[in-house]
Amino acid sequence: MESLTEAFRALGDPTRLRILKLIAAARLNVTEVVSLIGVGQSSVSHHLTRLKALDLIREERLGTYTYYSLAADEKAPLWPLIQLARTSEDPHGDAGRLNELLRRREDVQTLNEKLLEPGQSWHLWSAALGSLLPPLDVVDFGCGTGVLTLELARWAKKVTAIDKSEPVLARARAAAEREGLTNIAFLAADLCELPLPSSSADLVVSSQSLHHVEDIAAVLAEGARLLRPNGRLVVLELFPHGEEWVKSRLGHEHLGIEPAVLEAAMRAAGLEPLTQRLPAVKGPQSPFKAFLVTGTRARKPHGKQRAA
Ligand SMILES: C[S@@+](CC[C@H](N)C(=O)[O-])C[C@H]1O[C@@H](n2cnc3c(N)ncnc32)[C@H](O)[C@@H]1O
Structure with a gap:
């Protein structure tokens, strides 16, 4: 119950909610989150640390980057909260920018496959x-x-x-x-x-x-x-x-x-x-x-x- 209250409090912050919504949709690194929501890196890092402390997201090192992805699944007690973030409104157009970012990522991947590997x-x-x-x-x-x-x-x-x-x-x-x-x-x-x-x-x-x-x-x-x-x-x-x-x-x-x-x-x-x-x-x-x-x-x- 306490952790649920704490989680609700944490997601009362609109920027944190936006970040969780984005990470619920795709694995992202800090630089990508910064570019998507247009908030400074130190602020984004702070929000990520809070979300990680609640076990909502996890971090994972891939090459030179640290990526963040959802830590909870449908069975987790905090899942309703993640659903809330996923279905929340998108007044800043984050979803569109995320799609573009993923498309560019895919292009790089395709290029790698076609040209390099x-x-x-x-x-x-x-x-x-x-x-x-x-x-x-x-x-x-x-x-x-x-x-x-x-x-x-x-x-x-x-x-x-x-x-x-x-x-x-x-x-x-x-x-x-x-x-x-x-x-x-x-x-x-x-x-x-x-x-x-x-x-x-x-x-x-x-x-x-x-x-x-x-x-x-x-x-x-x-x-x-x-x-x-x-x-x-x-x-x-x-x-x-x-x-x-x-x-x-x-x-x-x-x-x-x-x-x-x-x-x-x-x-x-x-x-x-x-x-x-x-x-x-x-x-x-x-x-x-x-x-x-x-x-x-x-x-x-x-x-x-x-x-x-
Ligand atoms: C998601 S795309 C699948 C593309 C492709 N098969 C693939 O796997 O990459 C579905 C396609 O089905 C076509 N389609 C949907 N209903 C159809 C129908 N009743 N008759 C013919 N084509 C249809 C759509 O125009 C669309 O191009």
């Missing part, structure tokens, strides 16, 4: 693993700007990349041209009703697209219909989360999908077995955690597929 690049690993597969006809559901499409096209026989948005398809097309990939057919269409022949694909991939559509069952039925017998549907989705803002800002229809619900819908579409599920965590504090489910189209077509 090619052996560690996931692009190369993706191509290496893909080269072990036979040449497959692949359909990419909700290809977006084509990041995944391009990786698939490096080893696939052909990729049909589908998205309902013409502007993102244009970006994907331009990226494919830049990379000299000529085995991609781009298609502007609704995943619920596709102008593609049944039993024409070996692999259908849906990466973070299902949470954008209202009628998940209709999309899965289309995926199953397109598959040849023994073809695979691979779905990467987000676990259920509470980030309501993604509906208005990113156009999500669902706040993640319960794996059991997805599996039941895949079974109903005639896809079995569904055994694989790999949780892939984006970052320790990220509310977005992903999982994979794969399903195989039975040799004998399921009711809906038979009719198609």
